[in-house]
Amino acid sequence: MKVEARFLLGLGLFFGLIGLVYWLWSGEDAGGVMLGAAMLLGFLPGSYYLYWSRRMDPRPEDDPAATPASGAGVVGAFPGSSIWPFTLGMGAFVTVLALVFGIWLLLPGLSLVAWALLGGVAESRRGGHV
Amino acid sequence: MVDVLERPALRAEPPPEAHGPTGLLKWLTTTDHKVIGLSYTVTAVIMMVIGGAFAEIIRAQLASPNGTLVSLAQFNELFTMHGSVMIYLFAGPFAFGALANIIVPIQIGAPDMAFPRLNALSYWLYLTGSITMLSGFFTAGGAASFGWVGYAPLSNSLNTPGAGADLWIGGLLLTGFSAIFTGVNLVATIFYLRAPGMTMFRMPIFTWNLLVTAILILLAFPVLTAGLIMLYADRHFGTHIFSVAGGGVPVLWQHIFWFWGHPEVYILALPFFGMVTEIIAVFSRKPVFGYKGMVFATISIAALSLGVWAHHMFTTGVVLLPFFSMMSLLIAVPTGIKIFNWIGTMWRGEVWFSAAMLMALGFLVTFLIGGLSGVYLASPPLDFFTHDTYFVVAHFHSVVMALVMAGMAGLYYWGPKFTGYLLNETIGKVQFWFLFVGTQVFTLPLYLVGLRGMPRRVAIYPHDPQWKFLNDLSSVGAVLIGISTLVFVANLVYSWKRYPAGPNPWDGQTLEWFTTSPPPHHNFYRLPPIRSERPTWDYNHPEHRTVPHGPRNGDGA
Numbered sequence: 001m002k003v004e005a006r007f008l009l010g011l012g013l014f015f016g017l018i019g020l021v022y023w024l025w026s027g028e029d030a031g032g033v034m035l036g037a038a039m040l041l042g043f044l045p046g047s048y049y050l051y052w053s054r055r056m057d058p059r060p061e062d063d064p065a066a067t068p069a070s071g072a073g074v075v076g077a078f079p080g081s082s083i084w085p086f087t088l089g090m091g092a093f094v095t096v097l098a099l100v101f102g103i104w105l106l107l108p109g110l111s112l113v114a115w116a117l118l119g120g121v122a123e124s125r126r127g128g129h130v
Numbered sequence: 131m132v133d134v135l136e137r138p139a140l141r142a143e144p145p146p147e148a149h150g151p152t153g154l155l156k157w158l159t160t161t162d163h164k165v166i167g168l169s170y171t172v173t174a175v176i177m178m179v180i181g182g183a184f185a186e187i188i189r190a191q192l193a194s195p196n197g198t199l200v201s202l203a204q205f206n207e208l209f210t211m212h213g214s215v216m217i218y219l220f221a222g223p224f225a226f227g228a229l230a231n232i233i234v235p236i237q238i239g240a241p242d243m244a245f246p247r248l249n250a251l252s253y254w255l256y257l258t259g260s261i262t263m264l265s266g267f268f269t270a271g272g273a274a275s276f277g278w279v280g281y282a283p284l285s286n287s288l289n290t291p292g293a294g295a296d297l298w299i300g301g302l303l304l305t306g307f308s309a310i311f312t313g314v315n316l317v318a319t320i321f322y323l324r325a326p327g328m329t330m331f332r333m334p335i336f337t338w339n340l341l342v343t344a345i346l347i348l349l350a351f352p353v354l355t356a357g358l359i360m361l362y363a364d365r366h367f368g369t370h371i372f373s374v375a376g377g378g379v380p381v382l383w384q385h386i387f388w389f390w391g392h393p394e395v396y397i398l399a400l401p402f403f404g405m406v407t408e409i410i411a412v413f414s415r416k417p418v419f420g421y422k423g424m425v426f427a428t429i430s431i432a433a434l435s436l437g438v439w440a441h442h443m444f445t446t447g448v449v450l451l452p453f454f455s456m457m458s459l460l461i462a463v464p465t466g467i468k469i470f471n472w473i474g475t476m477w478r479g480e481v482w483f484s485a486a487m488l489m490a491l492g493f494l495v496t497f498l499i500g501g502l503s504g505v506y507l508a509s510p511p512l513d514f515f516t517h518d519t520y521f522v523v524a525h526f527h528s529v530v531m532a533l534v535m536a537g538m539a540g541l542y543y544w545g546p547k548f549t550g551y552l553l554n555e556t557i558g559k560v561q562f563w564f565l566f567v568g569t570q571v572f573t574l575p576l577y578l579v580g581l582r583g584m585p586r587r588v589a590i591y592p593h594d595p596q597w598k599f600l601n602d603l604s605s606v607g608a609v610l611i612g613i614s615t616l617v618f619v620a621n622l623v624y625s626w627k628r629y630p631a632g633p634n635p636w637d638g639q640t641l642e643w644f645t646t647s648p649p650p651h652h653n654f655y656r657l658p659p660i661r662s663e664r665p666t667w668d669y670n671h672p673e674h675r676t677v678p679h680g681p682r683n684g685d686g687a
Contacts, residue, residue: 022453068657079154096300097300
C-alpha cells in the first residue's frame with residue numbers, strides 16, 4: 001500500500017507544482033484549473049492509501065518473502081456470466097442516439113439503462129445468474 | 131453465478147471448469163477478462179482495417195495533384211474519420227482494452243479484472259461508440275468532416291451542420307466512458323489483486339506501463355468528455371462557450387482538447403512501450419536492463435505529458451511558449467532512457483530474431499525517427515515553420531506506425547497465450563518486411579514534402595514535380611503497408627489451429643507463461659513462488675535465478 005500511496009501523492013505533488021508555476025507565469029485559467037484538478041486526482045486517492053497503509057498489516061502482495069500459501073483464503077467474489085452489462089451498454093447506446101435523432105429515443109434508452117441497473121443490483125444481491 | 135475464489139497454491143489440483151452459456155450467448159454475457167479482451171482485439175483489428183482502407187483512398191487521391199477519386203467534401207470526411215477511427219477506435223482500445231485486458235491480470239496472478247461486469251460494460255460502450263461514429267457515413271450530410279480534433283468554430287452547427295458531427299460527438303462520449311471504466315478497472319486490479327509476493331517493484335514492465343496509462347486515462351478522458359458536452363451544448367442548446375459572437379473563446383476548445391489529446395498520445399504509446407520491453411527481454415534471454423529506471427522513466431513521461439498540451443497550439447499566439455517548449459523537450463530525457471535500456475537489454479543477449487522480435491526492433495527504429503522529429507517540433511521557431519504541413523503528419527505517422535509494429539509484435543508474442551496456437555513465423559517475417567519498408571517509404575517522403583511547404587488536409591495541390599514525386603513515393607509506401615495487412619490476415623487464416631503453442635513457447639519470464647495456453651477459467655491452477663520480476667524464469671531455470679534488487683526485495687534465493 002505504501003508504494004501505491006507514494007506513487008499517487010508524488011504525481012499529485014508534481015501536478016500541483018507545475019500547475020502553480022504555469023498559472024502564475026501564464027495567467028491562463030483553463031490550464032491552471034485542469035492541472036489543479038489533476039493534482040486532486042493524485043492527492044485524494046493517494047491520501048486514502050497513505051491513511052490505510054499506516055493502519056493495516058502489510059498484505060501478502062506487499063511482502064517480498066510471501067509464498068503462494070501466505071495468500072491462502074478468499075480472494076474475492078467474481079460474478080459469472082451476466083446479461084446486464086450488455087443491456088446497460090445498449091441503453092447507453094440508444095440514449096446517445098437520442099442526442100442525434102430525437103428526444104423520443106430517451107424513453108427506450110433510459111428505460112433500458114434503469115432496467116439494467118436494477119437487474120445488475122438484484123443479481124449481485126441474490127448471488128447472480130444469467 | 132458468482133465464484134468465490136480461493137488462492138491457487140503450488141501444485142493444487144485443477145479446479146472444475148466453470149459452466150456457463152455457450153455460443154452467441156456466451157459472447158453477450160461473458161465477464162471473463164480473456165473473452166472480453168479477445169472481443170476488444172477482434173473489434174480493434176477490424177477498426178484498423180477500416181481506418182487503413184480510408185488511408186489507402188486518401189493516398190490514392192493524393193497520388194496525382196488533381197486527383198478526382200473523391201470529391202473535396204468526401205476527402206474532408208475521409209481524413210477526419212481516418213484519424214478518428216485510428217486514434218479513438220483502434221490504437222487506444224487495442225492498447226488498453228485488448229492486450230491489457232487479457233494479459234495484465236495473468237501477469238500479476240489475478241483471477242480476473244477487479245470489476246468483471248464493469249469490464250464487460252466497457253466493451254459494449256466501445257463497440258456501440260464505434261458503430262455510432264462510423265454510422266455518420268450513412269446520414270444525408272455524411273460523416274464528421276472537421277478533422278479528428280474537431281476545432282471550434284469549424285465544428286459548430288453553422289459550419290458543420292448535420293447528424294454526422296453529432297454522431298462523432300456521441301461515439302466519442304461512449305468510447306470515452308468505456309476508456310474511463312477500463313482505467314478504473316486496471317488501477318483497482320493492479321492495486322488489489324496481485325499474487326502473494328508480487329510487490330509493486332516485481333510487476334512486469336507491461337503491467338507497470340498499464341497502471342500509469344490507466345492513471346493518465348483517469349486524468350485526461352473526463353476533460354474530453356466535458357469538452358464534448360460543451361461542444362454539443364454550443365451546437366444545439368444555444369450556448370456560446372466556444373463562439374466569439376456570444377462572448378465565448380474558441381481557443382478554449384483547443385486547451386480542453388489537447389489537455390486530453392497530448393496525454394492520449396502517451397495513453398496510446400505507453401502500453402506498446404511495455405509490450406516491446408517484455409518482448410526484447412524474452413527474445414534476448416535476459417532480464418530487463420535497468421528495471422527501476424524503466425519504471426521511473428514511464429512515470430516521468432506520464433507526469434510530463436500533462437504539462438505539454440499547448441505545444442499543439444504554438445501558432446495560436448496565445449500560449450506560454452517557453453513553458454510548453456521546455457516541458458516538451460524534457461520528455462526526450464525519459465524516452466531516451468527507455469531506448470538506452472532496450473538496447474542495454476539486447477546487449478550481449480542471445481537475440482532470437484522471431485517475427486515478434488523483428489516487429490519490436492522495427493518499432494525501435496521507427497519510433498526513434500518519429501520521436502526525434504518530435505523534438506524538432508517542440509521548438510517554437512521550427513514549429514512555426516512546419517505547423518500544419520506534412521512534416522507534422524510524417525512525425526506522428528512515424529510514431530503511430532511504430533506503435534502498429536509494436537502491436538503486431540504483441541499479437542505474435544501473446545497471441546499463442548490466449549488462442550493456444552502460434553502464428554506462422556515465416557509469414558510473420560514477410561509481413562514485417564512489408565510493414566517496415568512500407569512505413570519508411572510512406573513517411574520519409576512526407577517529411578520532405580512538408581519541409582517544402584505542402585499543407586496537410588488538402589485534396590488537391592499545385593503541380594510541382596517534387597511534390598508529385600514525393601507524394602507518389604508515399605502512396606507506394608501506403609500500398610506496401612496495405613499488403614502487409616493482407617499478409618497478416620493470410621497468416622491468421624493459414625495458421626488457424628495449425629501450430630499448438632503449449633504453455634511457454636518462447637521460454638517467457640513472467641507469470642502469464644506459467645499457466646496453460648489458453649489459461650483456464652480464472653487463469654491459474656497453481657502459482658510459483660514470486661521472488662523477482664521474472665517468476666516463471668526463476669521456476670524453470672533455478673540455475674539462472676534473477677538476482678533480487680536488494681536485501682529487502684527478496685529472500686536471496
